[in-house]
Amino acid sequence: MDTDTLCNKFLGSILGTAIGDSVGAGFEGLQGFTEDQVHAVAERRKVLRYTDDTHMMIGVAESLIAKSGFDGEHMANRFIYNYNWEPFRGYGPGPPRIFAAIQEGESWDRASEKLYLGGSYGNGAAMRIAPVGLLYYDNPQKLKEVAYQSSHVTHAHILGKEGAALQAYAVALATTLDPTSSFDREAFLRKLGDFVVNDTYKEKLQTMEDLWNESDKIKIAAELGNGVEAFNSVPAAIFSFLTHPNSFEEAVVYAISLGGDTDTIGAMAGAISGAYLGMDSIPAEWLAKLENRLYIEPLATELWQIKTE
Ligand code: R7I
Ligand code: MG
Ligand code: MG
Numbered sequence: 204m205d206t207d208t209l210c211n212k213f214l215g216s217i218l219g220t221a222i223g224d225s226v227g228a229g230f231e232g233l234q235g236f237t238e239d240q241v242h243a244v245a246e247r248r249k250v251l252r253y254t255d256d257t258h259m260m261i262g263v264a265e266s267l268i269a270k271s272g273f274d275g276e277h278m279a280n281r282f283i284y285n286y287n288w289e290p291f292r293g294y295g296p297g298p299p300r301i302f303a304a305i306q307e308g309e310s311w312d313r314a315s316e317k318l319y320l321g322g323s324y325g326n327g328a329a330m331r332i333a334p335v336g337l338l339y340y341d342n343p344q345k346l347k348e349v350a351y352q353s354s355h356v357t358h359a360h361i362l363g364k365e366g367a368a369l370q371a372y373a374v375a376l377a378t379t380l381d382p383t384s385s386f387d388r389e390a391f392l393r394k395l396g397d398f399v400v401n402d403t404y405k406e407k408l409q410t411m412e413d414l415w416n417e418s419d420k421i422k423i424a425a426e427l428g429n430g431v432e433a434f435n436s437v438p439a440a441i442f443s444f445l446t447h448p449n450s451f452e453e454a455v456v457y458a459i460s461l462g463g464d465t466d467t468i469g470a471m472a473g474a475i476s477g478a479y480l481g482m483d484s485i486p487a488e489w490l491a492k493l494e495n496r497l498y499i500e501p502l503a504t505e506l507w508q509i510k511t512e
Contacts, residue, residue, distance in 0.1 A: 211481035217503035219477025225251035227459040227469030234462035254293040256470040259331035264502040279311035297323045315359040322359025326433045328367035333474040336374025365401045366433025377479035386448040407438035429463030440471030451484040
């Protein structure tokens, strides 16, 4: 792959996260709305404002860039710094409690273990993982290691980490593929199944085989999940991409129309689709309205520079 194409894919995945998040944000917690309504909201909005999903993805990217790789203490401090500036971004309940504990002296790699019983399995680690999927797109073992480590800052539960690793790997696989060749859905799904170790995720991936032609979104949400848990949202995002591989807009709008945790499922579908199709596939009128685009976009090029220098 030539380096310009790779750069376009990095941009597509980073901006795709932010677009999916900000278009989906208006529907969080809702159910039973149509794809037309999603299109209409995206068009009507003057500014597409993002939430914690993008805000934390920015933190992951900033830290990977500053350290040319993973540094847990640095990433934790970056999350805290960003949160303290903009606490209003709709964070889940866990991360702010962890940030407070670290600021009170707890070590960055222990604070998350005290949340819930054995750590959070919320989707907060998966929603922000695109930069890890991109930086290690050609090294699945390292990708898994860094996905787990970066998750651990806030999500110590194995299902939270595994969901993040699976989402990162989907971004990575999408990055490796040429979108001008025909898309092999079964091969993509098989690779995800071989990568993931946890049965909860293996079973969700298998379930997809029976859902390719299912039009009832309530049934799809019931089978794959559309909630705030990593295992109830990463599969839905992957499924949205796999059923709409050739259009960023269709993949993201479909993901959001599944309802529930719409900003997050939209963000993760956008990350995968953008990594496959590249930034040029994202509707220009959406990109033009994205809050802070001028800050977010260079993060993608800086990650690409680290990768290609
Ligand atoms: O995962 P997290 O950062 O939340 C991300 C979500 C996304 O939808 C964002 O868009 C934003 O809206 O929030 O926050 P956590 O608090 O770690 O986890 C989210 C939720 O998952 C928690 O509030 C719990 O409801 C649930 N959860 C658990 N419930 C029981 N037992 C996570 N871990 C557990 C658990 O171990
Ligand atoms: Mg959010
Ligand atoms: Mg959400």
